[in-house]
Amino acid sequence: MHDCDSCPVHGELSRMGISLAKFDHLVALAGNPNTGKSSIFNALTGLRQHTGNWPGKTVTRAEGGFAFRDVRYKLVDLPGTYSLLSASQDEEIARDFLLFGKPDCVITVVDATALERNLNLVLQILEITDKVVVCVNLMDEARRKGIEVDVRSLSRDLGVPAVPTVARSGDGLFELTSTVADLISGAITTRPARAEAPPEVRSLIDELIPLIESVAPSLPNPRWVAYRLLDGDHRVRQALLSGELEQLVAKQAAPVERPSQKIALEGAQ
């Protein structure tokens, strides 16, 4: 049990449930399925989004709020996804939000017991945004299995901060929130590891970006769209042609249909 009064969290971190009327920053929770995103969401917001020990538990976006050092954050819990390239409907919800939702910071939750597989997604997210905090969750499970994760080495290689946590007991969540706050305020700067594209590819991307910007000016990630077009991604082509890409940006800004508290109460999950 935690000694609440002496804990540094006391007084600095407060859960705000679903009171989202005003917030200063938007933070997304992304990661592979079943890495504990909803547990972190619940711990930070005080909400009771259903959690369950199976991949695919969260299929909709849930939103909640927390305040840290008097700054209010809106936290968005996304369905788990292995990749930004695939597209079942729950994964699409996650992908669309990361690409078009303009979050101020993305907490990417990884499973400490299966780091290699989880890093695939982290690297993909790093391609589209600098504002990433890697949350190495399930540290307790890893320890039990005799797995040690050197978080500093991970952070150095990825070029973004990495924080070890145990969401179920709340360990590391204070550090996680303060890292997120520092990243957003600019106190921490990042240099995300990005695979250097071969020069010939880079020049093609650079040629496409202004074209894309001229037809879809509100897109936060023309670079990613350029990549997808060069890869012949059918859905992205369609979306660009129909103007759907622009609509997606607007759609992410709209609040979710049902606040998460209500989702829980409706037994939807």
Add this chain to the structure above:
Amino acid sequence: MSAAVTPRDVLARADELQRRLGPAFRDRIVESLYAESERIAQRAVRKDENKHWDWDQRIDRIVTSPIFGLPLMLLMLALVFWLTILGANVPSQMLAGAFFWLEEKGSALFEMAGLPWWLTGFLWHGVYRGLAWVVSVMLPPMAIFFPMFTILEDLGYLPRVAFNLDWLFKRAGAHGKQALTMAMGFGCNAAGIISTRVIDSPRERLIAILTNNFVPCNGRFPTLIMLGSVFVAAAFPPVFASFAAAGAVVLVVLIGIAFTLVLSWLLSRTLLKGEASAFSLELPPYRRPSILRILYTSLIDRTLFVLWRAVLTAAPAGAVIWILANIKVGDSSLATHVADFLDPLGKAVGLDGVILLAYIIAIPANEIVVPTMLMVYMGVGMMTDITTYDELRHLLVDQHGWTLLTAACLMLFSLLHNPCATTILTIYKETKSRKWTVVGALMPLAIAFLVTFLVATVARAVF
């Protein structure tokens, strides 16, 4: 040029550039991604091979083994139902006793106060009795079943269920993850239908949506449990009664799963043609469930939620029944007239007119069909309160001519009939198609009538 650029121009230019890159572009991106992940992970992770004593794998070797996997699952299912039946019996009777005592006192108080008879009747014998029945029949089984279901879910057992059933669904031309969405349907069909979002093929997702109704949701379990306890259990010596009741419920669930598979197979051969797609499913590590969260999720979010919904529909249903039972047309009440009118159809499918009337009144939330039916019987007959299963049996068998066939047909009907209003609405929201919503609502209903008709006809011919 910037003002004149259209999306079409952008795509044309992209195509041109893409041809310059050649087809290996994507493979190169993915390969470099994997190589980078491996490199970073190798530097950050140290593994102590000595400490490696993997309980998970040992358990999984048994739980997902081709020989023990399915029998263990059935055993677990039977155990859950047996505990539910065993545990729910006494609290149900106590609740019913308390509720009907209050009804008696309350209505007496109204009469003493000189309030008109119809007001007393409408409020106490209509609305209140509807609530009382629903709470006493549904609350105890749910309060026992939901925590057990949530424990299995938190433990990590559900993906193992999907793993064990995967080959069956594949044979049926459906997605292996349908086993997962089916398992969610045990809690609530509407939730099961939302959970089909994990299935990426639209064809297989639609199959999963249309067949989700064939697993009985938690609202319908109390009906099955009650019928199992009153009719099946009574045919066995008392020592075996609870086992027999649990066995009957398991049998009904298995029939439901069989219908899920057969209809998935039929749909994937007719309306929704196609092959089953491959998928990968992670088996997560077993995790120790957290007691407080389980209690919260299962009791507040699930039990109270389902109960509240049932209460909201039971109160007006009770009112409608009281009105139907108290408006006289000619010699008998309106309820009797309607029930008599429906009786031939009811008898043809092994039920009777009252059950069909109750079913119609309870359409918004058809899990309240049993309480509704009891109220109609009691409104038509003379009996005023029933608190034990013996009295219930007496009412149904001796006064209304129920047989084992009636009970069996009602169990089948309640398993197969159309989804509740919330579920139908969810089907519409998820498919955005009127056509599939109508199919999702009427296909089960037609099957319910067909199956009960066949069962009743065959049973009458044989016995």
